[in-house]
Amino acid sequence: MEAAGAANGPKKNDDQRNNGAKIDGPTNPMVTPLLTDLYQFTMAYAYWKAGKHNERAVFDLYFRKNPFGGEYTIFAGLEDCIRFVAHFSLTEDEIAFVRATLPASCEDGFFDYLQSVDCSDIEIYSISEGSVVFPKIPLMRVEGPIAVVQLLETPFVNLINYASLVATNAARHRFVAGKSKLLLEFGLRRAQGPDGGISASKYCYMGGFDATSNVAAGRLFGIPLRGTHSHAFVSSYMSPDEILEKSLHSHDGSTVCEDFVSLVQTWLSKLKWSKQLAGIFGETNQSELAAFTSYALAFPNNFLALVDTYDVVRSGIPNFCAVALALNDLGHKALGIRLDSGDLAYLSCEARKFFHSIEKEFGVPDFGRTSITASNDLNEETLDALNKQGHEIDAFGIGTHLVTCYAQPALGVVFKLVEINNQPRIKLSEDVSKVSIPCKKRCYRLYGKEGYPLVDIITGENEPSPKVGERILCRHPFNESKRAYVVPQKVEELLKCYWSGNTDKTREDLPSIKEIRNRCIEQLEQMRPDHMRRLNPTPYKVSVSAKLYDFIHFLWLNEAPVGELQ
Numbered sequence: 001m002e003a004a005g006a007a008n009g010p011k012k013n014d015d016q017r018n019n020g021a022k023i024d025g026p027t028n029p030m031v032t033p034l035l036t037d038l039y040q041f042t043m044a045y046a047y048w049k050a051g052k053h054n055e056r057a058v059f060d061l062y063f064r065k066n067p068f069g070g071e072y073t074i075f076a077g078l079e080d081c082i083r084f085v086a087h088f089s090l091t092e093d094e095i096a097f098v099r100a101t102l103p104a105s106c107e108d109g110f111f112d113y114l115q116s117v118d119c120s121d122i123e124i125y126s127i128s129e130g131s132v133v134f135p136k137i138p139l140m141r142v143e144g145p146i147a148v149v150q151l152l153e154t155p156f157v158n159l160i161n162y163a164s165l166v167a168t169n170a171a172r173h174r175f176v177a178g179k180s181k182l183l184l185e186f187g188l189r190r191a192q193g194p195d196g197g198i199s200a201s202k203y204c205y206m207g208g209f210d211a212t213s214n215v216a217a218g219r220l221f222g223i224p225l226r227g228t229h230s231h232a233f234v235s236s237y238m239s240p241d242e243i244l245e246k247s248l249h250s251h252d253g254s255t256v257c258e259d260f261v262s263l264v265q266t267w268l269s270k271l272k273w274s275k276q277l278a279g280i281f282g283e284t285n286q287s288e289l290a291a292f293t294s295y296a297l298a299f300p301n302n303f304l305a306l307v308d309t310y311d312v313v314r315s316g317i318p319n320f321c322a323v324a325l326a327l328n329d330l331g332h333k334a335l336g337i338r339l340d341s342g343d344l345a346y347l348s349c350e351a352r353k354f355f356h357s358i359e360k361e362f363g364v365p366d367f368g369r370t371s372i373t374a375s376n377d378l379n380e381e382t383l384d385a386l387n388k389q390g391h392e393i394d395a396f397g398i399g400t401h402l403v404t405c406y407a408q409p410a411l412g413v414v415f416k417l418v419e420i421n422n423q424p425r426i427k428l429s430e431d432v433s434k435v436s437i438p439c440k441k442r443c444y445r446l447y448g449k450e451g452y453p454l455v456d457i458i459t460g461e462n463e464p465s466p467k468v469g470e471r472i473l474c475r476h477p478f479n480e481s482k483r484a485y486v487v488p489q490k491v492e493e494l495l496k497c498y499w500s501g502n503t504d505k506t507r508e509d510l511p512s513i514k515e516i517r518n519r520c521i522e523q524l525e526q527m528r529p530d531h532m533r534r535l536n537p538t539p540y541k542v543s544v545s546a547k548l549y550d551f552i553h554f555l556w557l558n559e560a561p562v563g564e565l566q
């Protein structure tokens with residue numbers, strides 16, 4: 001058998017560039033050509049054996065249903081796919097492993113072919129990362145020698161699936177929390193392994209979170225890092241006597257308070273006997289006070305205290321305030337508190353009242369606005385419930401439900417063959433939603449008069465594009481009666497070239513994570529509100545052109561055998 005793969009041109013894996021910019025390898029070193037399903041290699045062998053491996057195939061990557069009962073999804077993971085193809089090449093060791101894995105009858109020529117395999121003959125058209133996307137629309141269109149494109153299927157689906165799911169989850173949490181709240185991702189300890197944790201931090205930021213507690217993700221992606229302290233820090237203190245170094249410089253460095261611990265005690269008794277706060281608390285927990293004081297000595301300009309270790313109202317809040325007021329005497333501004341248990345709505349309102357009383361009674365400007373962070377098993381529902389009850393929380397720390405995508409653990413991303421050797425292919429199913437849309441296609445987003453996206457339309461590759469001001473018929477791909485004329489006010493082509501192998505075709509730049517996040521936030525803001533609401537959202541319309549509709553149904557009839565009744 002002849003091995004034809006070597007004709008693929010020189011490998012470019014050493015210094016991959018995109019419009020001059022170097023493309024790094026995959027973020028996770030486990031992302032290699034072996035991170036695929038065995039059947040991709042067995043099919044590659046069978047294609048090769050049949051002399052079919054270089055037949056030109058087009059695959060679409062898409063999903064069928066939006067997650068979390070919603071009507072939108074955030075597309076994420078593209079950059080990691082491009083990094084993967086840019087460096088795609090099997091090492092000798094990897095080929096030896098594949099050889100040892102496949103049946104001994106597999107011919108040597110196949111393994112010579114595997115040595116030559118790279119992505120220099122692959123073209124990838126994709127929707128931009130961070131875009132709002134919908135079911136059935138190809139998110140990526142991957143074209144190239146069939147054996148190579150199949151090897152990409154599993155890693156691509158893997159890289160897109162969780163990234164898009166968790167970015168969507170983050171966007172949904174942001175939607176419920178509101179624009180003005182600070183959203184902190186605290187999920188690393190509960191994520192599905194190290195890669196789950198790193199990916200969650202990256203894609204939650206993309207989906208609209210403000211910061212993460214995950215230090216490695218902060219370093220890798222430049223995501224802002226934020227954090228408070230834990231109950232262990234509070235309960236590790238037994239009494240104020242443990243604090244030996246008690247001096248603290250004022251904010252401007254001009255004076256030194258030699259005994260900050262006493263200053264805190266003075267403020268605590270002032271609070272206890274104050275007009276407004278009298279009777280709210282008596283003796284606070286002194287070990288908690290010691291922990292707060294010690295933390296303030298370590299971070300006088302970033303003092304944030306976890307106030308629920310012993311009793312939020314009778315101990316945590318007054319103790320925090322005593323330390324914050326002592327800091328204030330020295331010109332330092334405390335950041336705030338974190339609540340991690342109990343009724344977060346009620347406790348946040350109690351804390352706010354306390355802060356306002358202090359601002360009024362002691363004339364400390366802005367003390368009433370001291371920040372309140374809440375955490376503890378938060379999710380979309382609890383955020384929604386808190387909003388309905390009314391609360392005074394400024395920041396939410398969210399872990400488990402966010403990063404594990406507790407409400408829906410997978411997005412059903414698929415990768416389907418739509419054309420081979422210029423011949424359109426279709427996959428039929430009893431379930432209409434699973435019938436694939438054949439042909440190499442183009443996709444457009446059509447905007448209406450009010451500036452909202454109205455409909456996405458898929459056309460054949462060679463059809464003329466929709467034009468601004470020109471009426472176009474948009475048809476549901478599978479339901480004959482569902483169709484509408486649209487006169488778009490703006491037309492946006494969705495699939496853009498992100499990889500063109502070793503051709504000179506211009507490629508889109510890979511934007512920074514911040515730019516992707518901005519795109520995501522902007523696009524979400526542009527959506528019509530009824531598509532976004534949590535309860536019974538209106539589905540966004542995804543359609544095909546009249547020509548593509550006719551072709552799908554012609555091919556469907558052609559491929560489906562006619563049954564015989566007896």
Ligand SMILES: Nc1ncnc2c1ncn2[C@@H]1O[C@H](COP(=O)(O)OP(=O)(O)OP(=O)(O)O)[C@@H](O)[C@H]1O
Pocket residue numbers: 340341342343344345346375376377378379382385386389
């Ligand atoms: N006002 C509220 N409305 C609705 N849900 C709330 C409200 N306040 C807190 N919650 C949620 O209720 C749940 C309380 O959980 P749980 O009873 O396990 O915690 P807890 O007893 O308060 O604290 P701990 O985790 O220390 O045991 C959490 O999921 C929290 O997010």
Ligand SMILES: O=P(O)(O)OC[C@H]1O[C@H](OP(=O)(O)OP(=O)(O)O)[C@H](O)[C@@H]1O
Pocket residue numbers: 186187189190231340375376377378397398399400401
């Ligand atoms: O609740 P999540 O959304 O996952 O957010 C992260 C949680 O992790 C931390 O405590 P941990 O859960 O480790 O301990 P605790 O709940 O017992 O305090 C933190 O205090 C949060 O409660």
Ligand SMILES: O=C(O)c1cccnc1
Pocket residue numbers: 186187213226227228229230338375397399
């Ligand atoms: O910084 C925090 O408060 C934090 C970080 C991770 C998990 N829980 C809380």
Ligand SMILES: [Mg+2]
Pocket residue numbers: 376377
């Ligand atoms: Mg917890």
